[in-house]
Amino acid sequence: MDIPVVMPQLGNEIEEALIQQWHKAVGETVAAGEALLTIETPKVTIDIEAPAAGVLKEITVPIDELAGVGATLGLIDGDGA
Template identity: 50%
Template sequence: MDIELVMPVLGVEIEEGQMRAWQKSEGDSVIQGEVIAVISTPKLDMDLESPATGVLKTIIVDEDEIAAVGAVLAIIEADEDDATD
């Protein structure tokens, strides 16, 4: 099952964030709760955790690109066991 990794709400007045760095590459295994990316705003840098265990299937927003809050950053192909929890 595919799970979308989205740009989180970063603050009341913040409408977008910058993808600072991916800690994982496409095809890498990820574990739920593991930091897989760092995003930043003018006021903070924030670790972005994987919402599921599986494989980082597709990166949609590359490093240094800007994305709106709620935008899909990547797709994670979740393990079947994790997807049913």
């Protein structure tokens, strides 16, 4: 089952963030709660954690691209855990 990695709401004024770095590549195993990618806003740089264990199946928003709140950043294959 595919589990989306979603851009969280980071504050009332933040509508989008820049993907600064992916810490995993497609095909790599991820653990639930592991730092999966780093995003940057004008006010903060934070890590987004994997919502579930599995294998990173797809990166839908690459490095140096902007993503809005609620956007799917990538997919984790939960059956690959």
